[in-house]
Every structure is written in C-alpha cells, then in structure tokens.
Amino acid sequence: MNDKLINAWNKMYEKLESWVDAIVVNLPNILIAIFVFIVVIIASKYISKLIRKILGKSSLQRSMKNLIAKITSALVIIFGLFLILGILNLDKALNTILAGAGVAGLAVGLALQGALANTYSGIILSYIKNLKFGDWIETNDYEGEVIDIDLRAVTIKQVDNNLVYIPNKLVVDNPIKNYSTTAQSRVILECGVGYESDLRFVEKLTKETIVTNFKAVQKKDDVLFLWREFGDSAINYELRFWINSISALEVAKAKSETIMLMKEAYDKNNINIPFPIRTLDFPNGLGLVKKEEVVA
Structure with missing residues (x-):
C-alpha cells in the first residue's frame, strides 16, 4: 500500500x-x-x-x-x-x-x-437615412426623440423625459412615423361655436388671430378653416396651419397656445363656444298634469 x-x-x-x-x-x-x-x-x-x-x-x-x-x-x-x-x-x-x-x-x-x-436589424437601421439621432419618431405605440441606435435597441426619450428601449427587430418590422423629415409640422384643432354665430365672421376672426400670432403663417390663405358639421350643441369646424417645428412637443404647445388665443378672441367678440346641451321639444297637445290638493 x-x-x-x-x-x-x-x-x-x-x-x-x-x-x-x-x-x-x-x-x-x-x-x-x-x-x-x-x-x-x-x-x-x-x-x-x-x-x-x-x-x-x-x-x-x-x-x-x-x-x-x-x-x-x-x-x-x-x-x-x-x-x-x-x-x-x-x-x-x-x-x-x-x-x-x-x-x-x-x-x-x-x-x-x-x-x-x-443585431441584424440594428445594422439595417444604421443605413436608413430617414432615421437618425435627434429625430422625433413614433413607432410601436411609443413617441419621442431618438437618442441612440445600437446593435440591440433604439432608445427614444419621451416627452416626460423617460427613456424607452425598443428592440431593433420591432422597429424594422413595424411602421415608423418620423416628425423630423420635414421642416414644418401641422397643427390641427377642432372646435365649435353657437348656432347664433355669424359663421363668416368667425372664420375671418379665427384666421386673423392665427396669422397675427404665428410667424410661420404669412397670410390668411395659409390657414385652412373648414366647417365640419351641425353638431348637437354647436356648429363644429376644423382648423389647420403649419408651424416651424419638427417636434411633436412643439406642436402640442402650439395647439395649447391656439386654444387660449381663440378663447380670448371669441370672448372679446361675444362668440359663444357652447357647452354640450340637449333641447327638448314637447308637442303642443302635451300638457303637464298637476296633482289636485285633497282637502280633508
């Protein structure tokens, strides 16, 4: 041993x-x-x-x-x-x-x-000229500024400053809405005025307000004003105009500013933006039944 x-x-x-x-x-x-x-x-x-x-x-x-x-x-x-x-x-x-x-x-x-x-999708995204750093995009139900594109994911910063990491494959396989491909963005606003309003005056006042307060709008013809429908409580219209911005955040700010400007202009000219209301029309033959007071 x-x-x-x-x-x-x-x-x-x-x-x-x-x-x-x-x-x-x-x-x-x-x-x-x-x-x-x-x-x-x-x-x-x-x-x-x-x-x-x-x-x-x-x-x-x-x-x-x-x-x-x-x-x-x-x-x-x-x-x-x-x-x-x-x-x-x-x-x-x-x-x-x-x-x-x-x-x-x-x-x-x-x-x-x-x-x-x-990884392969990241290489493809690196070749796409219409998607680059700093662009404001919307894809896969997320919207924000592109701050990074690597071999794993596309990183976007949302309006609330949170970062979203979207896998490259999802970005390649799904539609991408790029707000930064043009030098301007369109503001679209819907509103309504009372039935007693002078519609031609409302249109003129609205266009003048937009031309006065937004530099990108040079003349009234640059503002698209369309009456849309006879609503339940108002005659509704749609307002469209361009601003010098490629950011969805700036579009939201312009829309907010437009709402305040229109409210001020309408108040000065006694134009009513009515609350949602419903009018009840009773037939002439319909009377109100009153209870008879019974005397003991």
Whole structure:
C-alpha cells in the first residue's frame, strides 16, 4: 500500500515538475503574449477613436459610424488573439478551435435567434437615412426623440423625459412615423361655436388671430378653416396651419397656445363656444298634469 502511494506521489511530482519546466521554458513567450495582449487592447481603443474621427467628416449617420468603429475594434482584438496563440505555440489548439467553431456557431445561432435578429436589424437601421439621432419618431405605440441606435435597441426619450428601449427587430418590422423629415409640422384643432354665430365672421376672426400670432403663417390663405358639421350643441369646424417645428412637443404647445388665443378672441367678440346641451321639444297637445290638493 505504501509503495503505491509513493509511486503515485512520484508520478504527480514528476508531472508538476514537467509543468514547471514547461512554464520556465515558455516564460519569455508568456511575457511576450501578455505584453501583446495589453498592446492589442490599447490599440483597439485608439483605433476605434481614430475611425470615429475619420468618419466624423463623412456623411454617414452617427449610428453607422459607431457600428464601423466597434467592428474595427473587435477585428483588432481577434487578430491579437490569433497572434497570441501563435506566440504560445498553440497552433494545434487554434486549428481545433476553428474546427469546432462551425458547430458551436450553429448552436449559438439557434440559441440567440432573437439577439442576432436585433443585431441584424440594428445594422439595417444604421443605413436608413430617414432615421437618425435627434429625430422625433413614433413607432410601436411609443413617441419621442431618438437618442441612440445600437446593435440591440433604439432608445427614444419621451416627452416626460423617460427613456424607452425598443428592440431593433420591432422597429424594422413595424411602421415608423418620423416628425423630423420635414421642416414644418401641422397643427390641427377642432372646435365649435353657437348656432347664433355669424359663421363668416368667425372664420375671418379665427384666421386673423392665427396669422397675427404665428410667424410661420404669412397670410390668411395659409390657414385652412373648414366647417365640419351641425353638431348637437354647436356648429363644429376644423382648423389647420403649419408651424416651424419638427417636434411633436412643439406642436402640442402650439395647439395649447391656439386654444387660449381663440378663447380670448371669441370672448372679446361675444362668440359663444357652447357647452354640450340637449333641447327638448314637447308637442303642443302635451300638457303637464298637476296633482289636485285633497282637502280633508
């Protein structure tokens, strides 16, 4: 029994001794590999910054510039890893890794279908010229300013300053309403006035109020005023005009300002904006039945 333990200890000692010898023999290569690894990491960061600086003068979108910089940085790191394996004389291990990469890649691809779909969609979004940083968009029932587009999601900042992260695949697969594609946005307001109002005067007053208070509106013809219907309690109209803004928030502010201006103008000219009311018309033959007072 003791002989077996001694033999096992000797074999383990010999194995450890061979490992130590291998480490000592390959110590210069290990130090060189560590140095190369540090240099590669630093170089990847500087090359990424250099690519961003070079592409900064191009007409590419910022999201596309970031994508190219990240891909370049990753390629530098991968090249460094291959170089390190060569320094450590691990060429055979490299061949084994490459041989198994196909099978591993297939397994990873099946497991990460959603993530890969978002990555591919992020690349597509980086090429779309009508979607860029700073645009005010509406998609997937969310509305806000685009502040980031990466390989995973599109980040938008809503009116309440909250951030929404929408997966790239959903943005690609669903409609996008971009308020920033034109230099102007349209304000649409619906209102109504009483049946006793002079409709032509109401139209004239409304247009004059808009022309006076909004710089983008140069003349009355720039204001679209349409009478829509005879409502239950008012004659309803629709008002449309353009403002110099591409933000949905500015459109909301302009609409709010218009409501206040119209209320002030109508009050000064005794134009009534009626409450919802209902008129009851009793036939002439219908009388009111009074209860007779019974005298005891």
